[in-house]
Amino acid sequence: MSADGALMELSDVCVRFRTRAGEARAVDGVSLEWRRGEILGVVGESGSGKSTLARAMLRLVELDSGEAALVGAASGRKAGEAELRRRVQMIFQDPYQTLNPRQRVSAIVAEPLKVQGIPRDEHDERVRRAMDDVGLDADRYLDRYPHQLSGGQRQRVAIAAALVLEPEGLICDEPVSMLDASVRAQILKVLVDLQQRRGLALMFITHDLSLAWSLCDRIAVMYLGRIVEQGSAVDVIERPQHPYTEALVTAVPIPEPGGGGRRELLSGELPDATAVPTGCRFHPRCPKRFEPCDRVDPELIPAGGRDQLAACLLHDPTAGRKEVEAAGA
Amino acid sequence: MSALLEVSDLRVEHAGRAIVDGVDLVLERGEALGIAGESGCGKTTTALALMKLMPDSLTQSGSITLRPPDEDEPINIGRRTEAGMQLVRWRHISLIFQGAMNSLDPVQRVDDQIEEAIRLHDRKAGSKQVRERIADLLETVGLQAGLGRRYAHQLSGGQRQRMMIALALACGPSVVIADEPTTALDVVIQAQVLQLLERLRERLGLALILISHDLGVLAETCDRIAVMYAGRIVETGPVSDVFANPQHPYTKRLLDTLPVIGGNRGLAEPIPGGPPDPDDMPEGCRFRPRCPYAADKCLHDPALREVAAGHSAACHFAPWKEWPQVDVSRAAATGASG
């Protein structure tokens, strides 16, 4: 159900943090297109940089280089930022931290309207519509405080608050990982229904591949600050073109008798963002590494299905990444 | 031969409310039993009750009998006092706590913590003997010997989890309870840890009780599974049977709504509502308000009974040969939004 064109375009986004252990390259050159009306999954383990990427898109953290632009936005930094904040909203992971415990639901859902200066007389109607969209009875819930709500209900309130400005895109950072299985399905249904009804673009940040499989149109797989593979969900998961994706997919336990069995387990753990390996950053753990992998940093090139890209020298040993800045990092 | 662990009518109450409401379990030697359920169903409380680690505000009743292979007499955990339990815990049955990665003492080196556990149960152990045992344990869980001298914060998440497993094995128990051992671990590390648990079972003949909300993890590791809901077991049986042919609506609906990688894409209709409030338990079958197959009969509480070989369910209409086509979004009670 995608309309045409991109909502946001990310070009070579870099976000780095100063830590005691050195410079952490949390996001290290990510280029991605988030298309209108699509459900895009950004998948990776903790430490892959996916959450930082989401925050960078909304300017919650500063980009060190590169661009995360809203297509068709006003030019000029201030105006552009204001427009971004209206047209793209975010849902956070922890329903117990996402609402101010001292505010009633009505105030929480109306807050975006207040901050963005929407006239008072419009508030009531828009709040009610948003509550309706998330399946919460306005009369029952508007006066409540967060501690009177369950996890699922809190997340619904957060979604309502995100909807009230009628955004075009919703970034969801692990929106259901802290919810029970039965409640998860409910919240996901709310999000997907909204996407269909309003033609919203959804970006799902998750470590749960099963979720990405069942929901997303396209998937981008992140490893240590880079996208190592992207393409349609079916292509990426059924025919992964990068060894990391393959390892991730086979590692997922399946709730079926026997559980799946097949396994090529990766050794070791994700390195720290302050100590990114040379060449291909995955090479120390890669079961398929060969000669150039510790020297050449692979570029994302077409591999596999239509629209599928992978950053692996197995497809073309010469496809090294052109470093934008000389030593830079 | 009698079972390794037999639990009968386990109840745990808090201020008159039952958190665990009559649970029966049987664990054979070397078997892996999975306990599945969502938050509030009582699975962690059950684990703590098996070790009699309940805080004073909770009262526990019911019989728990452990028959370790290296003891002549069975151990009646239900009747043991705190002093008596100190001889049993860790030596015969140990527990890997939820959030175990944060349960290591931050100011002690990890091998010292393992040593402490060993010495609590074997005061006469020589230091050489202890050091050898620790090295052996680390090797068993796949950690380099040198890592023992580190502090908890110097280990990665996966390493800490392995350390917790080593700690749980320190005194050679015959039963290990693992409470959400892979939650908060990345999928690759999770796979490594599960593989480790499997190898340990084979190599040491360990019996495992694995508690998890993640049905995939349980399907992969366990021989049998018990599904808990609102303090009770609603279905139990061999893993292959329960997953292929669920006999309780809760299990069935849960399996329906679980996204399975490589399986159907798109969302199934979710289970409406949420787990019941212990103060306001529904009349009759506790799942009734959310059950699309409920009928008047369900106002009577169904007992857990055998509906196929080794496979039991607490549902009046089990055994289910096939599941009727109903509108699963409309459960017995209306309007519940979770």
Place this chain on the structure above:
Amino acid sequence: MSDRDPRYLLFHTGRGRFALSVVGLFVFLAIFGTILAPDDPDASSTDIFAPPSTSHLLGTTENGADVFSQLLVGARVSIIVGFAAAAISALLGSAVGLASGYFGGWTDRILDPVENWFLVIPTLPLMIVLASLLSPSLGVLIVVIGLTSWAGTGRIVRAQVLTLRERAFVERARALGAGHPYILRTHIFPNVLPLIFANTVLIVAIAILSEAALSFLGLGDPTRISWGTMLENAFESGAPSAEAWWYVIPPGLCITTLVLSVATLGYLFEEHINPRLAERRETQVTAA
């Protein structure tokens, strides 16, 4: 109602009822003490160090003044100084804590050492020095006590603000483009307020004690009667050796009881707010 409901804690526990009654009584006395006192507390007579009798419920002082009247009137100073000093402390502490916690950076780098200085300085000696340098009056006393106790509040507030700053609901507000004043007003401040309140109540207790101590040392307002000045006069005039227990024990007992009751209220309030800071979670990663 739950175990943490303030109404339960205040009205349905033994501690709550006791503390509330005592504080209520003394506040009442602070307001009406001068009217209720049977005699003029300053009125001297020839009946010195007289033991309790029907005309003098708690006997008389070294000047023959009525101890009971002095006690009733003295409540006012303790309560006023207690609450006023605590208010100054709360205001100063909150402002500094909010600023350094929220803005960090240079604000924190400047304010933090200042706060540390006030935290580390031994309060009683500092109070004594300040009080003896400035001409003694209630106002000076209030300011001095306030200045020496704000740093504790500041520390606690700063720590709480640091965690709040990272919470998702603050991030959400920032993602909307909300400015600092809005975030401080709507999200940060209301969530630190309970903490400030709990802490301030405890400071009231400290302030009352400090006033008593300073007055006892002769640094209080000489024109006003307070329990501390009563104790000072009592000791200075040799009441202990005159075995005038009715002069020495009552003011001490009043100070102790009031301070304990205020402190109890403070702890009860903490009981109310603390579990909220570590809310029981319903997600799958919890017990049961």
